């Protein structure tokens with residue numbers, strides 16, 4: 001699977017706008033390392049370093065070209081934190097601190113930045129093409145009727161999707177809802 005098969009050329013171009021001079025950047029023709037988004041590899045191709053630190057006091061921190069992670073966080077959360085901190089870098093920020101989920105921890109401006117970083121992280125880790133492809137595969141391999149999905153079917157698809165894409169169930173459900181994937185269409 002190539003980057004061009006999961007990301008639009010616009011998105012790849014935007015990513016490469018923040019790459020360091022010495023780094024190769026993300027090449028549309030390059031193969032992903034795995035069947036999900038290899039987010040750590042992507043940030044490295046852009047010239048960022050990832051450091052895992054004990055007792056960081058936050059899930060993630062951006063310090064210029066270094067993304068610091070809380071070593072004790074589960075892999076899904078670390079992956080989301082990498083993508084989230086990259087989102088701050090995309091906004092031209094060089095310092096950011098990812099605290100808990102409480103809005104009261106942030107000022108209004110910071111809250112806006114947090115929303116942007118979370119949306120960016122969702123787009124990066126769960127691109128539409130990859131989400132649709134996986135949902136179609138799960139439906140087909142479980143012989144589900146895509147025209148008549150039950151609540152149980154959808155729950156099952158979500159949990160499978162979460163493990164295929166290596167993101168939390170909560171993130172997957174939020175993303176799929178935003179993409180309107182299970183909303184009935186008028187077309188036949």
Ligand SMILES: [Zn+2]
Nearest residue numbers: 097098114117
């Ligand atoms: Zn943040």
